[in-house]
Amino acid sequence: MESYLIAFGVGGAMCALAQLVLDLGKLTPAVVMVLFVVLGALASGLGVYAPLVKFAGAGALVPLPGFGHALVQGVLEDVRAQGFLGIFTGGLRATAAGLKAGIVFGFLMAVIFRPRG
Amino acid sequence: MDSQTRETDEEHLNYRRRARQTEPKRPLARNLLVAFLVGGAICALGQGVFNFLLTVGYTPKTAAAPLSIIMVFLGSIFTGVGVYDRLGKLAGMGSALPVTGFANSITSAAMEARREGFILGLGARLFTIAGPVIVFGATTAFLVGIVFWAAGTLHR
Numbered sequence: 001m002e003s004y005l006i007a008f009g010v011g012g013a014m015c016a017l018a019q020l021v022l023d024l025g026k027l028t029p030a031v032v033m034v035l036f037v038v039l040g041a042l043a044s045g046l047g048v049y050a051p052l053v054k055f056a057g058a059g060a061l062v063p064l065p066g067f068g069h070a071l072v073q074g075v076l077e078d079v080r081a082q083g084f085l086g087i088f089t090g091g092l093r094a095t096a097a098g099l100k101a102g103i104v105f106g107f108l109m110a111v112i113f114r115p116r117g
Numbered sequence: 118m119d120s121q122t123r124e125t126d127e128e129h130l131n132y133r134r135r136a137r138q139t140e141p142k143r144p145l146a147r148n149l150l151v152a153f154l155v156g157g158a159i160c161a162l163g164q165g166v167f168n169f170l171l172t173v174g175y176t177p178k179t180a181a182a183p184l185s186i187i188m189v190f191l192g193s194i195f196t197g198v199g200v201y202d203r204l205g206k207l208a209g210m211g212s213a214l215p216v217t218g219f220a221n222s223i224t225s226a227a228m229e230a231r232r233e234g235f236i237l238g239l240g241a242r243l244f245t246i247a248g249p250v251i252v253f254g255a256t257t258a259f260l261v262g263i264v265f266w267a268a269g270t271l272h273r
Contacts, residue, residue: 019153
């Protein structure tokens, strides 16, 4: 039960922070999404995002900074395993599941459903 | 500065001021609360999926990939049936920031662009919002990778 509350609190806090940036900066959601992926990647590089994932589980993995974190961790893993080439291979390897799911499911839904309104 | 540019600058300032006044007010406290509640609920749902994956033999590390597949699937299907965009109007970043919102940005763009054709409509515009997210995310990860590689901290 505790893991749900922590995921709720941490994930919700990240979304509220993003909302604050959206409203105060008068930005569009797309720009805030880009910003938070970049922030997640930087936090991951600084070593502060991995402990957050350990603490909050899906609360840190599900929001988009978790996507930035996965991009960076993939790069670091592949650099560890194969050196320089890993900088190129790691990011998309580690995020392949989510990206491919997004492409395929997005395509299928657009084939099946009509937009409303 | 000649008088011409000063005048256009002034017009521009006036325009900005009026744009600011006529822009609808954003009720900040309400927005923050709804974003927190909806975003938190989506993450708690994700935690349920995560906990389930751990019970069927995944580790916290290997569970991340199936977790994102399932969340992306949910975001896509609820966009397809027209629920997620309605949620988005209410919840703002609460529904946009989770990876379900990333899936929503792909699916709703694809659905909208389908009328412009399958290949250059749907196929091209699917990435209208997801594209920038991937480009800037991957480039940042690339730069972080360069720093670690150059520092040599990852070599054995």
